Amino acid sequence: MARAAAAKASRVHEEPAFVLHRHDWSESSLILEVFSRHHGRVALVAKGVKRPTSQFRSVLLALWPLRLSWGGATEVRTLKAAHWPGGQLLPPGEALLAGYYLNELLLKLLAREDPHPALFDHYAQALALLAAGAPQAGVLRAFELLLLGELGWLPALDHDSASLQPLQPERRYQLQAQGGLHEVAAPDGGQHEGLDGVLAQEQMQERVQGRVQEEGRASLNAPAAAAGADFATASCSADYWLALHAALQTGAVWPALLPLCQQDRSGALRRQLRAALHYHSGVREFQTRRWAQQVQRLAGHRVALPG
Structure with a gap:
């Protein structure tokens, strides 16, 4: 009875989430790292998702707003349902690299199952701006500031941290x-x-x-x-x-x-x-920055480098 109650309590329904990363688990299944609004970063196993008949096959894409349901009491939960609620599209072209850079930041800096609803909203807003064609550099710098602030690593920007005095004009x-x-x-x-x-x-x-x-x-x-x-x-x-x-x-x-x-x-x-x-x-260098440098060399023209 206790085990059944714990499993029921761990069930999550229609949770707003984004897929940050996915990798193979078996011939037909994937392990997903997702960023959810109320549960933070969560690991899910999507069983049978690589089969041609899977309903999840065309849905579980990175940078796409999703509604996910899962269950289980272990560290890696089991995906039960997934659908795209509509509205936002994927960032186009080079903006995809900027979006993957945001995903890498979240993977590297967020602990699992540590909710950050405000950061989730900022992430969704950043992706919406990238999809709408907003200047990538401005979007990335804004999100980096918000990320550091949400995690408690951004000091007060109106004081000198050494002297604790207000910033002096023209310095x-x-x-x-x-x-x-x-x-x-x-x-x-x-x-x-x-x-x-x-x-x-x-x-x-x-x-x-x-x-x-x-x-x-x-x-x-x-x-x-x-x-x-x-x-x-x-x-x-x-x-x-x-x-x-x-x-x-x-x-x-x-x-x-x-x-x-x-x-x-x-x-x-x-x-x-x-x-x-x-x-x-x-880390010494983010992987997505290295990808952008490789794309720049192959394309033969300047590509906006994330990070």
Whole structure:
């Protein structure tokens, strides 16, 4: 009786969810890693899904909003039903890589069965924006900020973490994974003006690092070395951090945050967030970034690199 009651209590019906990853379990079945709104990241076995007659065969796609039902009291639950409720479509073209990058972040950073309903909504919004053709870089930076904030790894962006004093106008600050925001000297020795923090010297450094990356891709250590060099030159103005802080406090966070993230033309915010995500995930380079680099080489033209 107790076992039956536990199994009944563990049944979930019509749960909003997305498939993050899938891999073979047997000749006819798959193991799914899904991100659900009320149960967090959950592992499911989809039995017989690879058979031509399976009703799940054309439904269990990544980046597609689903309604899933499952049961079981073990770590890997059993998928019972799945359907697409309609509405949102898959991101097109290169935006697919951006969507897979978001999936990789969730797989690397979320613990299983740790619900984050607000983060689920932000993820769904990010995918909807990518499917609608919104600028990928802005969407990714906004989601990275929201992800770090939801998991408790984003410090207050209106204070210097070392002195606990408010950010000072016309000064520059760097986001450090372990230490929060710290004031740094402008590369040219003076103060920098402008919301998006674009310095001529910083842009020159970025171009140099780009050439170094192109020439040294054969080395396994090149990506990590280049990322470290990029981070060393990355910082943003106090005005920019304060604007991001204010946007994160609003109720309608995406309309306020997305335009600000699109202003990161120098890539300074991207490099600082990348360093924080690498630190907290424990990886040196995200697989989806490597995929994008391979696509770029095969296609012969520039492809937006996630992360």
